[in-house]
Amino acid sequence: xxxxxxxxxxxxxxxxxxxxxxxxxxxxxxxxxxxxxxxxxxxxxxxxxxxxxxxxxxxxxxxxxxxxxxxxxxxxxxxxxxxxxxxxxxxxxxxxxxxxxxxxxxxxxxxxxxxxxxxxxxxxxxxxxxxxxxxxxxxxxxxxxxxxxxxxxxxxxxxxxxxxxxxxxxxxxxx
Numbered sequence: 001x002x003x004x005x006x007x008x009x010x011x012x013x014x015x016x017x018x019x020x021x022x023x024x025x026x027x028x029x030x031x032x033x034x035x036x037x038x039x040x041x042x043x044x045x046x047x048x049x050x051x052x053x054x055x056x057x058x059x060x061x062x063x064x065x066x067x068x069x070x071x072x073x074x075x076x077x078x079x080x081x082x083x084x085x086x087x088x089x090x091x092x093x094x095x096x097x098x099x100x101x102x103x104x105x106x107x108x109x110x111x112x113x114x115x116x117x118x119x120x121x122x123x124x125x126x127x128x129x130x131x132x133x134x135x136x137x138x139x140x141x142x143x144x145x146x147x148x149x150x151x152x153x154x155x156x157x158x159x160x161x162x163x164x165x166x167x168x169x170x171x172x173x174x175x
Contacts, residue, residue, distance in 0.1 A: 004133040009168055010150045010158035011039050013058075018050035021059050021117035025070050028062055028116050044163060047146050051120045058149055058156040060120035070119035071108045126151050127160065133168060136160055 017035035019028055028049060035046050048061040125143055127136055129152040139148060140162050150158040 004168055005129070006127050006131045006133070006136060006148075006150045006158075006160055007129045009133060009136075009164045010129075010160045011037065011164070012158045013050070013156055015039070016050055016159050017046050018052050019062070019116055021051050021053055021115065021120070023116050024113050025067050025116065025119065026112035028067055029112070032064060032067075039164065042163075042167065047161070048121075049116075050159070051116055058123055059117065060122040061147060062116050062120040066119040066121060070114050071111045073104055073107045123149055125149075126156070128152070129157060133165065136165060137169075140165065 016037065017031060019031050023031075031049055032046070035049070037044050037046055048063045050058055051060045051062055053059050125139055125145060126149045127139065129150050131150075136148060139145060146162045148160045149156045150160055
């Protein structure tokens, strides 16, 4: 880890699952369901998909949570967060759930056609390919990031995930 840099721990951009900003939430769900990352002998599922434009430029990321929020029924979006929690803490009559489930599913199916760009998280932080891993750890902790794009000459060439940084730390501590 002492001499490690972003280039040493990043996943190349072509090896990370991505989706067009014009794709629908339905398509993003399908991509999440089929995507897997094989990096340095470790297999994992992506926590986010990269969202790209027509020129293959990185626009943002979309997480499962973003998709689920995009599918959320409109009536729940206008209820303050603390009231939503109270609603979910009430023991409900199972028959009421059955009555409303058809409406909720119908709403979710309609919202599944929403473009990914409407729910994605824009990329705010990036690191240069030669940035030391210590700075990457600092950024991940201070900004609560699980994924940071890596750039070289202004172009995104890969991403560093917290799981890969964690693996490097584990390897260092095992020595």
